[in-house]
Amino acid sequence: MNKMNAFLILYFIACVGCVSNPRVKADDAATGVETSLKQDSSGRNGGNVAAIPAGARILIDVYPDAGMKYKDGYIVFPDGERILYDDGKKKSFTVMLDNSDVEDMFGMRYDTASSKPGYLSDAGRSRCEALFKKMYGKSASEVASRMETVDWFGQKIKFTKVNGASSQLGKVVAELKTKPHLAKYLKPASTFYWRNVRGAKRMSAHSYGIAIDINVKMSDYWLWANKGKGETAKILYKNRIPLELVRVFEKHGFVWGGRWYHYDTMHFEYRPEQLANKV
Template sequence: MRRGLILGACLGVCASAQVSPTRLVTAYPAFLARLDGNTLLWKDDTSMPLTAGRVFTSPADRLDHPDLRELLRQPYPACTPLHAPAYAQDPGRARPAVFFGKMYGSSPAAVKAKLVVVNWFGQPLMFSRVNGAADALRAVEHELTAQPALRKYLTPSAGTYLWRVVAGSTRQSAHSWGIAIDLNTRYSAYWEWSGYREFQHGIPYANRVPQAVVWAFERHGFVWGGRWYHSDTMHFEYRPELSGC
């Protein structure tokens, strides 16, 4: 009982609970060579510190200026039963733009040059071919084709690539890199629609996306916005350093 309480109190906060940095190297082998202490070494002989040394002043500051340690701070509970996330649990929502831009492109033109068409239940969608992202989305579509009852949640997709910042912020959206897909808005819930402020306590959780859909994406390396306290249940993004079963 006591052990359970301690683990519960620690979830996603304790240093020991954070995701191992080696998962970055495993997830992105085309770009990353290895870790050397606090430094991530790229195959193009450049390097990036895991910790930038910034002293965060607020939860929002962590999302505005995340380093790689911040990206890895909260483990993502892939392929576990769906439940309302705890306060401020947003695993995958911190995205260092320099890190993702270096792989997927740091301008609209650079990203677009790496997009390919993915057939999403008859709807052509643009997705990045980098890191196998487009192939992963194709695999999700293939897997879910066998379950026609789920189709209404999946189509029409509300979009994939769009170079933009997250609404109301200066943060680059994962849609900018062509690695995110929004499903049918009709069955979706987005925290901002509730009228709450970011990090306000009590943001309601109202998911209608079935677990079978979420797990199919997670098996292929996507994280789901419905596992965030700031819930975005139409949103999936390719983040193999955090997801996968």
């Protein structure tokens, strides 16, 4: 067989392959980023995964009940409501907290390895309010309508059932019941309270029914120990909550305020996307 014949045979085989799967290039051109939302064999959002930002992929994966997709720079919900993923603005630390877009939420990595958080390491304090209000409720009454009662060691508390949060808190309760030596840290507890963060205009995670504060008398808060200090000041760290207790919460999708530079050691918040963020 001469070289020309061999070339023609290989060319013919390649052309047959293109004809046998004619939609590959056509679909990519027609749908653009939306190709990343095609369902793979597992039923999850697959396809051109690289076209979806890492944070959007995490949200889609850890909050499957929300039915989120990513298209043309937006997080898109089943009812058509869209939330901008990245506003493209460069932000200071405080502006990022006060005006977080979805992308800002993944700007820091939640560190479960260090015993003491680094300067301004506050992964989880950034919350895109539009996203959280869409998932959990845009008013106190709407959030309340989506909550259920959880038996917290004999205390009846309210927690949202959205995204399986109350179910995960129930798993925390079940595991902590096997550790009676930690009981003194757990009561009393508080959860739902529609309000702003102390001293700020942004909403507290308690507003969405996804946060629980445990025994205040056994806890520490950065402003208590560093009176008058601003968000970017150097502060002293304090904590009395055992890491054994913390790891139980983290195992079930909760972040701990004690892992923030601006620590709030009584505070646990259902944020599985932060624990899944490995960037």
